[in-house]
Amino acid sequence: VTGNDARASVGAQSTAFAGAASRLRETAETLSQRLPALLVEADRVAATVAPGIHGRRRTGMGETFWQFRAYQAGDAAGEIDWRQSARSRGLFVREQEWEAAESVWLWCDLSRSMSFRSGQALPPKWERAALLALALASLLVRGGERVALLGAGPRPAGGRFGLEQFARCLGQAAAAREPMPPPTPLPRSARLVLLSDFLHPLDGLGARLGGFAASGCRGSVLQVLDPAEEMLPYEGRILFEGMEQEGAALIDNVGGVRARYVELMRAHREALAALCGRQGWRFAAHRTDKGAELALLTLAGMLAPRALR
Amino acid sequence: MLDLGLVGFAQPWLLLGLLALPALWLLLRVTPPAPRKVAFPALLFLLGLVSPERTPARTPPWLLILRLALAALLILALAGPVLNPAPRLAGDGPLLLVVDNGWAAAPRWQERLAVARELAQQAEREGREVVLLPTAPPAADTAAPPPAATPAAVALDALGRLGPQPWPADRAAAERAVAALGLDAAVPVWLSDGLAGSREDLAAAGRLAQALRRLGALRVHADPPDDLPAMLRLPDQGAAELTAGVERAPSLPAPRLEVEVRGPGGETWARVPVAFDEAGGKGLARLELPADMRNRVARLELSPAQGVGGVGAPGRALAAARGGAGGRRPRLGRPAAPLRALLHRQGAQPPRRDPRGLGRRPRGRRPLSLLVLPTPAGWSRRSGRSSRPGWRRAASCCASRAEAGRQRRRLRAGAAARGRPDAGRRALLAGAAQARPVRRGRPVRRADRARRGPGQPQVLAEPGPGLAAATLATLEDGTPLITAPSAARAGWSWSTPRRTRPGRPCPSPACSWTCCNASWPSRRAPAARPRGRWSRTRCSTRKAASTTSPAPPSRSRPPTSPPCAPAPTTRPGSTGRCA
Numbered sequence: 001v002t003g004n005d006a007r008a009s010v011g012a013q014s015t016a017f018a019g020a021a022s023r024l025r026e027t028a029e030t031l032s033q034r035l036p037a038l039l040v041e042a043d044r045v046a047a048t049v050a051p052g053i054h055g056r057r058r059t060g061m062g063e064t065f066w067q068f069r070a071y072q073a074g075d076a077a078g079e080i081d082w083r084q085s086a087r088s089r090g091l092f093v094r095e096q097e098w099e100a101a102e103s104v105w106l107w108c109d110l111s112r113s114m115s116f117r118s119g120q121a122l123p124p125k126w127e128r129a130a131l132l133a134l135a136l137a138s139l140l141v142r143g144g145e146r147v148a149l150l151g152a153g154p155r156p157a158g159g160r161f162g163l164e165q166f167a168r169c170l171g172q173a174a175a176a177r178e179p180m181p182p183p184t185p186l187p188r189s190a191r192l193v194l195l196s197d198f199l200h201p202l203d204g205l206g207a208r209l210g211g212f213a214a215s216g217c218r219g220s221v222l223q224v225l226d227p228a229e230e231m232l233p234y235e236g237r238i239l240f241e242g243m244e245q246e247g248a249a250l251i252d253n254v255g256g257v258r259a260r261y262v263e264l265m266r267a268h269r270e271a272l273a274a275l276c277g278r279q280g281w282r283f284a285a286h287r288t289d290k291g292a293e294l295a296l297l298t299l300a301g302m303l304a305p306r307a308l309r
Numbered sequence: 310m311l312d313l314g315l316v317g318f319a320q321p322w323l324l325l326g327l328l329a330l331p332a333l334w335l336l337l338r339v340t341p342p343a344p345r346k347v348a349f350p351a352l353l354f355l356l357g358l359v360s361p362e363r364t365p366a367r368t369p370p371w372l373l374i375l376r377l378a379l380a381a382l383l384i385l386a387l388a389g390p391v392l393n394p395a396p397r398l399a400g401d402g403p404l405l406l407v408v409d410n411g412w413a414a415a416p417r418w419q420e421r422l423a424v425a426r427e428l429a430q431q432a433e434r435e436g437r438e439v440v441l442l443p444t445a446p447p448a449a450d451t452a453a454p455p456p457a458a459t460p461a462a463v464a465l466d467a468l469g470r471l472g473p474q475p476w477p478a479d480r481a482a483a484e485r486a487v488a489a490l491g492l493d494a495a496v497p498v499w500l501s502d503g504l505a506g507s508r509e510d511l512a513a514a515g516r517l518a519q520a521l522r523r524l525g526a527l528r529v530h531a532d533p534p535d536d537l538p539a540m541l542r543l544p545d546q547g548a549a550e551l552t553a554g555v556e557r558a559p560s561l562p563a564p565r566l567e568v569e570v571r572g573p574g575g576e577t578w579a580r581v582p583v584a585f586d587e588a589g590g591k592g593l594a595r596l597e598l599p600a601d602m603r604n605r606v607a608r609l610e611l612s613p614a615q616g617v618g619g620v621g622a623p624g625r626a627l628a629a630a631r632g633g634a635g636g637r638r639p640r641l642g643r644p645a646a647p648l649r650a651l652l653h654r655q656g657a658q659p660p661r662r663d664p665r666g667l668g669r670r671p672r673g674r675r676p677l678s679l680l681v682l683p684t685p686a687g688w689s690r691r692s693g694r695s696s697r698p699g700w701r702r703a704a705s706c707c708a709s710r711a712e713a714g715r716q717r718r719r720l721r722a723g724a725a726a727r728g729r730p731d732a733g734r735r736a737l738l739a740g741a742a743q744a745r746p747v748r749r750g751r752p753v754r755r756a757d758r759a760r761r762g763p764g765q766p767q768v769l770a771e772p773g774p775g776l777a778a779a780t781l782a783t784l785e786d787g788t789p790l791i792t793a794p795s796a797a798r799a800g801w802s803w804s805t806p807r808r809t810r811p812g813r814p815c816p817s818p819a820c821s822w823t824c825c826n827a828s829w830p831s832r833r834a835p836a837a838r839p840r841g842r843w844s845r846t847r848c849s850t851r852k853a854a855s856t857t858s859p860a861p862p863s864r865s866r867p868p869t870s871p872p873c874a875p876a877p878t879t880r881p882g883s884t885g886r887c888a
Contacts, residue, residue, distance in 0.1 A: 113350035125350075199351050229351045239344040242352040249355040250344060257358040264354040 024127070025134050025167045066097035102191060104140050104303070105217075107150035108133040108170065109196030109224075111179040113243045117288070118228030128288045128295075129195040129224045130170060135296050136193060137166045140303075149173060150192065151182030179244065180204060183211055192219035193299065197229070198272055206275050213279040220302040221276050222295065223269065223285040230287065232261045319389030319434055326384040330377055337376050395431045400525035402494040403438035403458045404428060405487070407521065410471060411445040411478035413502040416538050416616040418473050421500050424530055425468050428498055433461035440495070441467050442486055444478035444517075456486055475617055477506055481513040487520045497521035501531040504538075504558060534560040540618035541568070541611050544596065551596040553609055553621075555583045559590030566615075568594040571608040578602060580612065 068084055071091035081094040114126035123131075137147040141163045146156035153169035156162070181194055192212055198205065198221070212219060227233075234254040241248045251257055269285060276283040282302045286295040318324065349355070398404060406425055408414075414421060432439050438458040447453040459467075499521060505511040521527045542554030553568050563585035570579040583592040598606070611619030 116348065116350045197350060199353055201353065226350075229349075234347065237344040239346045240349040240352055240355050241346060243348050243350050246352045247356070249352055249358070251355060251358065257355075260358055261354055264358075265351065268354070 020127075020171075022167060022171075024131050025138075025163070064097045066095045068092040068094055102189075103146045103148065103156035103187070104137075104191040104193060105148050105150045105156070105184075105186060106133045106137060106166070106193045107181045107195065108173075109179065109194075109198075110174045111177045111244060113179070113199060114197060114224075116226055116229070116243060118226050118233070122226065122288050125197055125224050125226055125288055126174075128286070128292060129222075131292055132222065132224070132286075132295050132299065133170065133193075133195055134167060135292070136299050136303075137163055139296070139300060150186075150194075151178070151184045152176075180208055181212075183208060186212065186215050186217045188216035190215075190217040191303065192217050193303070194219060194221045195224060197225055198223050199229070199268075202268070202271055202275060205272075209275060209279055209281070213281070219276075219279075219281045220299065221272070221281055221283045222299060223272065223283070224295075225285065225287055227287050227289045230262070230265060232258045315393065317391045317394030319391060321388060323384060323388040326387070327381060330381060333380055334373070334377060337373055391434075395427065398428075398431060398435060398437065398496045400494060400496045402492060402496065402525070403440050404432040404461075405440045405442065405490075405492065405495040405497045405521065405524060406464070407442045407444060407483060407487075407497065407499040407517070408471065409445070409478045409480075409500060409502040410443045410473045411502055411504075412473065412475050412617050413477070413504040413538050414500075415473035416614070417532065417536070421530075422468060422471070425500055426465065429461050429465050429468060432496075433465070437461065437496070439464035440490060440492075441471070442483060443471055444480055444483040445474040445476060446479050446482060448474065456490065458490075458492075477504075477510070478502065479513075480505075480510065480517045484513065484517040484520050487517070487524075492524055495524040496528075497524050497526075498528045498530070501529055502537075503531040503534070534558055535564065538615045538618050539564075539566060539592075539611055540615070541609060541621050543609065543621045543623050551598065551603065553581075553594045553596060555585075555592040555594065555611065557590060557592075559588040561589045563589035563592070566592065567612045568596065569610045569612050570596060570598065570606055571610060572602075573605055573607045575607075578606070583611075 068081065069092065071080060071085075071093050075093050079093045080091050084092045084094065108126075108129045110126050110130070114129060115124045117124045140147050141158055141160070144158060146158040147162055147166050148154070148156035149166055149169040152173045153165065157165055179196075179200060181196075186192065209219070209221075232254065236254060237250075237252050238254050239248055239250045273283040284295075284298045284302065286298070406428060408421065408425060410418075429439050439461045440456050440458050441464045442456040443453075499518070501514075505514050518527060518529075537558045537560075539555050539557035542556065544551040544553050555566060555568070557563075566583040568581045568583060569577050570581070572578050579596065579598065581594040581596055583594045585592040596609075606623055609621040609623060
């Protein structure tokens with residue numbers, strides 16, 4: 001295969017994926033309409049965050065009244081609310097609520113291993129992951145947040161335009177097939193949502209997550225798995241071949257190693273959850289034979305303010 | 310054909326397949342089938358896993374040896390092994406199989422056929438052609454193709470169809486057929502029956518042997534002289550002393566043979582040992598039989614069975630001489646005297662042909678119950694007659710129907726029927742006459758009793774099922790004295806006949822024939838009331854229904870009517886009582 005051919009095939013693949021992504025977006029929008037608008041918790045405000053429509057429950061720049069407070073030395077005379085001050089003794093200063101929009105970065109694993117599915121009735125893992133990402137993006141956009149795809153595309157944007165830009169970037173990222181979230185520098189207090197099967201050794205992933213956490217952003221991790229990857233429902237002598245050039249494993253009697261495999265898979269998930277917990281992140285798992293709404297609820301719950309949980 | 314002594318192989322080149330066994334060895338060692346391939350993302354956890362049970366990567370030696378043995382046996386079986394293979398046929402050219410299939414070959418025909426088959430199969434294995442030459446001339450009405458060299462499979466087929474003929478072999482004709490074949494070389498084999506009936510026949514056999522020897526080394530298969538079939542000579546007619554002769558090829562010691570005398574039912578009446586002369590060629594058996602049994606001898610047979618030559622049906626030959634000589638005396642091995650003449654030896658008079666085409670009815674057989682004949686051309690359904698003279702005389706359908714409807718009961722041995730008894734039985738019949746069975750107050754007339762015909766009353770029937778229903782008169786102790794078939798009983802009862810004009814169909818629903826009313830009372834007596842004492846309300850098929858001799862055509866009465874009894878009025882008290 002020459003280089004031109006490879007490029008052409010990649011381009012065709014990406015075009016096909018873009019079509020599929022637009023289809024997915026419609027599905028995702030209808031899915032997200034069933035959920036109430038999500039108010040993302042903003043307990044810490046970063047200075048870099050652009051002002052937006054979202055009240056931060058703190059005093060600050062905004063249009064909505066927040067509180068009156070007693071005049072302190074140094075306050076500008078123009079800040080004094082004279083009407084309120086006239087009702088009682090002392091001078092009161094009127095403060096507005098700080099309104100700002102939060103930016104959420106989403107990342108969806110579209111590597112080759114995500115194209116696995118164990119049966120014709122089940123969707124591939126990438127399809128479920130992309131659906132969930134788009135549904136979450138649609139949900140966030142309706143809540144007034146801004147969304148962006150991690151590692152690709154322009155700055156986070158909200159509104160209808162932001163959602164379309166997110167879907168376009170998702171289609172372009174499909175060609176890259178990155179198995180790990182790219183180490184993009186993120187602003188402080190950014191929110192990050194990672195969707196993948198996370199079937200790699202956890203060393204590299206831990207370093208990558210540590211980098212994100214060091215930059216001050218908080219995140220949520222959703223592991224999307226096929227039921228066959230959890231249960232190993234095969235029998236007999238099978239040659240398992242990796243989907244990303246990991247080699248092959250010849251198992252003479254799959255039934256004999258099933259218990260050990262399930263144990264290993266459980267340990268891996270627990271290690272992943274512990275890794276996320278160490279960073280203060282939140283972790284959930286999802287199987288493709290379950291409904292997408294359930295996973296979306298889980299994601300929404302992970303992003304919701306602590307008071308709503 | 311590869312011959313290894315005990316075992317031979319028909320297709321030895323297939324044994325080259327044994328050379329492929331080492332390759333098979335290598336192939337069979339790779340036992341486990343290729344594993345199923347599954348693309349799986351979570352390979353990370355599978356890489357370190359080892360299943361506790363492992364499929365062996367190599368075939369166990371016993372399985373390998375078993376499979377190789379199986380393959381070797383398959384190859385050996387395909388090579389067509391033959392146990393104790395027959396030696397190759399010596400000589401070039403086709404196998405010339407001369408088979409004597411005359412009457413003398415019949416007793417051990419299956420063994421001859423087995424030998425012939427074996428030879429033909431051997432020729433098939435060697436790829437030779439086979440000439441099958443039966444020596445007995447075929448039956449006159451069959452056309453046998455001239456013998457020719459054919460593939461062995463065709464000859465095997467022909468052997469299956471070949472059977473012994475009831476006449477002697479014609480070896481002179483066989484010699485001519487061998488010459489007509491025009492073969493230069495062949496493998497001649499002669500399956501001989503071992504008999505030559507005359508000097509000419511012996512000379513012809515010698516010439517045939519010479520002709521065969523000219524083609525190649527001659528092999529002759531023949532029965533040992535002790536086993537050659539013997540022939541039975543029927544006794545002379547009319548001789549005071551019945552002596553059956555037995556002829557056989559002379560050999561010593563002579564076998565123990567017996568002549569069995571059989572009655573009409575096939576039962577053995579006597580077994581008479583045969584006394585042979587010093588050479589063992591000719592024997593005699595003196596049959597001492599009472600005079601009345603002598604008249605009824607049905608068959609003479611040699612025992613142990615000697616085939617068709619040892620059976621004779623004397624017919625009336627043993628009865629008292631009625632003048633004229635018997636049929637031609639068959640002699641051993643004479644084509645002019647086929648055995649059929651011996652078997653169906655006729656009396657002095659030429660046999661009367663009957664319409665059933667069965668020839669003269671042999672003695673001892675029972676009358677026919679039913680005979681089905683096709684409707685002949687020119688048959689007139691309305692008149693029940695045919696325009697063709699041969700069928701007009703026949704009236705066979707009526708005859709057969711009459712026989713079917715009027716089955717006589719078998720008489721008790723020694724009893725007489727038909728009212729014309731022997732002198733020795735007269736006393737008994739006289740007693741019966743004195744008993745005077747009464748039907749409506751009228752005695753049985755002597756004239757009625759004297760009538761002949763199957764529908765007439767009989768006396769002293771053999772006990773059997775249905776006898777009570779057929780009994781007309783019994784003695785006081787219950788012995789059925791006079792019996793008659795049901796059809797005849799209808800005639801014995803009073804009943805008013807239906808009026809049927811001549812030429813009209815019979816009123817009986819079971820009868821599809823036109824009734825002949827020649828003897829109907831309404832025609833004979835115009836008065837309405839039947840005047841006869843024994844009004845016969847049946848059709849006059851008396852002569853046509855005769856079981857012994859069918860109606861000759863010269864009868865004035867048309868023999869066309871079946872026994873169409875018009876609705877017999879059976880009454881409970883119709884059985885007469887002896888006074």
